[in-house]
Amino acid sequence: MYSQQYRRSQRILTNIQAWIKSILPMVVTVMLSLPAFAATDEADLAVGMKTLPLLTNKITGTTTLAILFDPANAASKQEASGIKAILDGNFVGPDELKLNGMLVPVNDLSKITGSKLAVLTDGLSAHYDAISAAAISNGILTMSTDLSCVQANKCVLGIVSKPHVEIYYSRTAAEAARITFGQVFTMLVKQI
Amino acid sequence: MKYNATYRILPLTLLTALLVPDSAWAEAVDYGSLQSLFGEPVTTSATGTPQRVSDVPANMTIITADEIRQSGSRSIPEILSRVPGLDILQTGENSFDVGVRGYQQAFQPRLLVLVDGRQVFLDDYSRTIWSNIPVNIDDIRQIEVVKGASSALFGSNAAGGVINIVTYSPVYDKNNVANGTFGTQQSWTGDATATAKLAEQSGIKFSAGGTNANEFHTDPRPADFQTYNPTSRYAVESSVFQITPSLQANTELTYSESWANPGQVAFETDSEDATTYSIRGGLSWQSPIGLISNNNYINHTFSHAFGNGFKSDSTTQLIVSQVADQFKIGTDNFFRIALEYRNKTYWGTDTVQVFPQSPYFEQNVYSVSGSWLKQFNDKLSWTNAIRIDHQDSEQTGTLFADAFETNADYSHVINAFSANSGLVYKATDVDTLRATYGRGVQIPGLIQEGLTDTIVGPAPNVFFDVEGNPALKPTVVTNYELGYDRVIPSLFSTAKFSVYYEMNQDVAGFDAGSFLRTVGSNTYIVLQSVNVGNSQGLGGEFELKGSHNGFRWDGSYSYARVIDTSGVESAVGYEGSAPQHHVRLLGGYTIGPWELDANAQYLSSTNMLRVTGLAGGFAPTYTDGYVSFGGRVGYAVNSNVTVAVSGIDLTRGTLQESPYPAIERQVFLSLTGRF
Numbered sequence: 001m002y003s004q005q006y007r008r009s010q011r012i013l014t015n016i017q018a019w020i021k022s023i024l025p026m027v028v029t030v031m032l033s034l035p036a037f038a039a040t041d042e043a044d045l046a047v048g049m050k051t052l053p054l055l056t057n058k059i060t061g062t063t064t065l066a067i068l069f070d071p072a073n074a075a076s077k078q079e080a081s082g083i084k085a086i087l088d089g090n091f092v093g094p095d096e097l098k099l100n101g102m103l104v105p106v107n108d109l110s111k112i113t114g115s116k117l118a119v120l121t122d123g124l125s126a127h128y129d130a131i132s133a134a135a136i137s138n139g140i141l142t143m144s145t146d147l148s149c150v151q152a153n154k155c156v157l158g159i160v161s162k163p164h165v166e167i168y169y170s171r172t173a174a175e176a177a178r179i180t181f182g183q184v185f186t187m188l189v190k191q192i
Numbered sequence: 193m194k195y196n197a198t199y200r201i202l203p204l205t206l207l208t209a210l211l212v213p214d215s216a217w218a219e220a221v222d223y224g225s226l227q228s229l230f231g232e233p234v235t236t237s238a239t240g241t242p243q244r245v246s247d248v249p250a251n252m253t254i255i256t257a258d259e260i261r262q263s264g265s266r267s268i269p270e271i272l273s274r275v276p277g278l279d280i281l282q283t284g285e286n287s288f289d290v291g292v293r294g295y296q297q298a299f300q301p302r303l304l305v306l307v308d309g310r311q312v313f314l315d316d317y318s319r320t321i322w323s324n325i326p327v328n329i330d331d332i333r334q335i336e337v338v339k340g341a342s343s344a345l346f347g348s349n350a351a352g353g354v355i356n357i358v359t360y361s362p363v364y365d366k367n368n369v370a371n372g373t374f375g376t377q378q379s380w381t382g383d384a385t386a387t388a389k390l391a392e393q394s395g396i397k398f399s400a401g402g403t404n405a406n407e408f409h410t411d412p413r414p415a416d417f418q419t420y421n422p423t424s425r426y427a428v429e430s431s432v433f434q435i436t437p438s439l440q441a442n443t444e445l446t447y448s449e450s451w452a453n454p455g456q457v458a459f460e461t462d463s464e465d466a467t468t469y470s471i472r473g474g475l476s477w478q479s480p481i482g483l484i485s486n487n488n489y490i491n492h493t494f495s496h497a498f499g500n501g502f503k504s505d506s507t508t509q510l511i512v513s514q515v516a517d518q519f520k521i522g523t524d525n526f527f528r529i530a531l532e533y534r535n536k537t538y539w540g541t542d543t544v545q546v547f548p549q550s551p552y553f554e555q556n557v558y559s560v561s562g563s564w565l566k567q568f569n570d571k572l573s574w575t576n577a578i579r580i581d582h583q584d585s586e587q588t589g590t591l592f593a594d595a596f597e598t599n600a601d602y603s604h605v606i607n608a609f610s611a612n613s614g615l616v617y618k619a620t621d622v623d624t625l626r627a628t629y630g631r632g633v634q635i636p637g638l639i640q641e642g643l644t645d646t647i648v649g650p651a652p653n654v655f656f657d658v659e660g661n662p663a664l665k666p667t668v669v670t671n672y673e674l675g676y677d678r679v680i681p682s683l684f685s686t687a688k689f690s691v692y693y694e695m696n697q698d699v700a701g702f703d704a705g706s707f708l709r710t711v712g713s714n715t716y717i718v719l720q721s722v723n724v725g726n727s728q729g730l731g732g733e734f735e736l737k738g739s740h741n742g743f744r745w746d747g748s749y750s751y752a753r754v755i756d757t758s759g760v761e762s763a764v765g766y767e768g769s770a771p772q773h774h775v776r777l778l779g780g781y782t783i784g785p786w787e788l789d790a791n792a793q794y795l796s797s798t799n800m801l802r803v804t805g806l807a808g809g810f811a812p813t814y815t816d817g818y819v820s821f822g823g824r825v826g827y828a829v830n831s832n833v834t835v836a837v838s839g840i841d842l843t844r845g846t847l848q849e850s851p852y853p854a855i856e857r858q859v860f861l862s863l864t865g866r867f
Contacts, residue, residue: 047229050225050228050229051229053225054222054225054229056437058392094225094228163622163679163681164230164246164621164679165229165230165231167229182222182478183478183483183520184221184222184226184483185226186520187241187242187518187520187526188226188230188234188242188244190523190570191520191523
């Protein structure tokens with residue numbers, strides 16, 4: 001009688017172990033996965049700009065924001081135009097910062113000179129190395145809603161605005177571009 | 193002996209100063225920019241490390257500046273009444289105590305109260321004089337409320353919870369505001385704050401204000417003293433200076449004075465004039481080994497109090513020096529280590545005491561604490577914190593000849609261990625689960641441990657001999673809690689559930705241990721605080737809070753059940769001290785220049801201890817449950833000026849909220865200018 005109960009409990013235990021093993025990879029994948037990419041909209045832009053007061057070297061007054069796009073990619077071009085339209089509208093940055101949007105094609109990154117900020121559109125993954133090099137040489141804070149850019153340490157900030165705000169931060173990319181945020185900020189963001 | 197304390201804080205201050213290099217910008221927390229970025233308040237009160245409120249491993253509520261304005265109140269305890277799990281005991285027009293989760297008492301010792309990290313909790317009886325807090329209501333950025341034992345981070349007195357009042361920063365915020373409020377009880381209140389930026393990262397802020405009112409004209413008992421008209425005055429200077437790119441310094445000077453008739457430990461009301469001065473200086477340094485902060489302050493409070501059979505002038509002084517380092521190892525491990533020194537002193541005399549004496553009681557507390565936050569992944573984090581306090585006590589000065597305890601008896605050591613642990617699991621984008629554990633320690637207060645006093649007794653040659661008890665053990669509070677938050681987008685709301693259980697071991701009762709001594713021809717009725725037993729609390733809170741299209745709502749229900757052992761029940765009476773059931777409904781609507789807010793609360797009955805006669809006896813006193821209504825109508829005349837009418841307990845002329853004198857209806861008209 002006792003051995004029957006023991007064998008039954010062992011079978012139950014084995015089944016539970018098999019069930020845990022089967023779902024564990026899925027659970028881990030879900031727990032570790034980053035949010036999917038989404039094209040930059042006004043909410044993303046607003047979140048990105050709200051990080052600026054937390055820079056140690058604050059950007060004030062009027063500044064140029066480079067909108068990086070791939071002229072060979074229609075979606076990228078359209079997204080860039082949309083961002084430019086938002087900036088040309090009534091968009092006001094934090095601390096009354098005025099942002100002038102400038103379209104910069106990835107095949108002519110020399111135009112980025114003079115900008116302190118850059119926003120990447122979709123479809124630029126093939127150009128991350130070139131963008132990163134340009135940002136490093138010009139000390140530009142790069143932002144993208146494509147988190148793979150931050151994961152590859154090519155962009156400084158990855159922006160998620162929905163359903164709630166998350167900021168991904170590449171310290172490697174920031175240090176390379178001489179961008180410094182306060183330590184309180186770095187404790188509140190997800191550091192790559 | 194008192195001068196030694198000043199020298200003991202030097203090592204901690206020098207430790208910070210000697211290590212300072214010149215690297216990146218130093219910084220205080222820019223709460224405004226961070227709240228704007230993340231769409232929710234940011235706090236350091238839960239773990240010492242900056243966190244979004246939705247991430248904290250504790251039951252925390254943050255009351256924002258908008259909510260404070262919409263409450264229409266000029267009193268911090270009244271603002272706190274909107275937080276599920278908090279209960280307000282109002283014993284006079286400007287006399288309050290704030291209880292947490294069913295643990296209510298006059299001279300509340302279980303709730304640590306801070307303003308911008310500086311303790312405003314008074315160590316004499318272990319209490320908070322709310323009307324003596326030097327702060328302009330319109331200068332508060334947020335009020336952070338942590339329920340449950342938190343002494344691993346804040347030390348003793350945070351045994352039941354913590355309230356940290358965060359004001360606007362003189363460097364990050366430009367807060368220039370003036371308010372005048374007039375109302376019933378012939379009350380008038382005036383407050384003003386002016387901020388000036390001195391350089392890119394430096395600023396200075398001045399606040400001053402005061403209030404006058406008449407005391408409620410309701411049913412005091414014969415033993416109650418209600419001599420003073422409720423009055424308060426305060427002035428504050430605070431500044432932040434960027435010394436080098438890596439080093440920020442801050443200073444603060446405060447003065448506050450209050451006249452009030454508070455409920456006190458003998459379950460009666462006294463009249464008290466308390467004057468507090470404080471001076472603070474600190475450093476914040478972004479170092480290669482993390483964000484190092486140093487905080488030093490001195491609080492000096494003089495109290496003139498009189499009541500049934502006593503009249504005392506006493507001084508309480510607190511000297512604190514803290515050094516903390518917050519740093520990150522890798523991307524997922526956050527650490528905070530801290531050292532702290534506290535010197536607490538109490539001296540004073542009862543001016544009607546029988547035998548002259550001039551005791552001087554001192555406690556030195558040396559503490560080391562640390563916390564570790566492990567972020568396993570985007571969804572799961574685990575925070576652990578520990579603190580060890582070592583306290584030595586000493587009585588010097590002159591005691592009366594027949595004193596039961598001698599100076600030597602008061603020399604003793606208490607070692608205390610506190611801990612907190614919290615697991616936060618963000619199961620989905622909308623679901624967050626929390627499991628927390630806390631072990632808090634409430635170290636005996638200066639008066640409980642060190643007061644000596646003699647008062648005329650009930651017969652010739654018979655005297656009351658009130659003495660501190662050096663053998664008093666700390667009260668240990670152990671807290672277990674489960675919490676669940678769910679964002680409900682379809683309702684534009686967030687729902688919060690929590691259930692908890694807590695055990696309080698070795699609760700201390702004031703004057704609970706009495707015995708007779710005869711020395712020569714004199715007989716002394718010795719009154720001492722003693723450990724009277726244990727108390728258990730269990731309960732939960734539910735809250736649904738949201739906003740949409742100009743509407744806002746906040747409905748909550750809290751349940752708190754307290755079970756005392758017989759010693760606690762008869763000496764302190766936690767069981768029955770606060771309502772078991774508390775329902776709050778807050779609603780508001782903003783349309784154009786108008787802000788309309790209303791609130792209703794239901795509190796079930798209480799059975800609180802209360803003085804029964806002039807001889808000083810006390811007994812549980814039943815108070816019926818009640819419903820109260822309040823509200824505010826605000827109108828923005830232009831972008832600078834707002835006029836508002838607000839009211840408390842609007843539906844009745846008087847309301848018996850507790851066995852203390854009933855509360856009168858209060859209506860206010862206010863004019864606020866922001867520039």
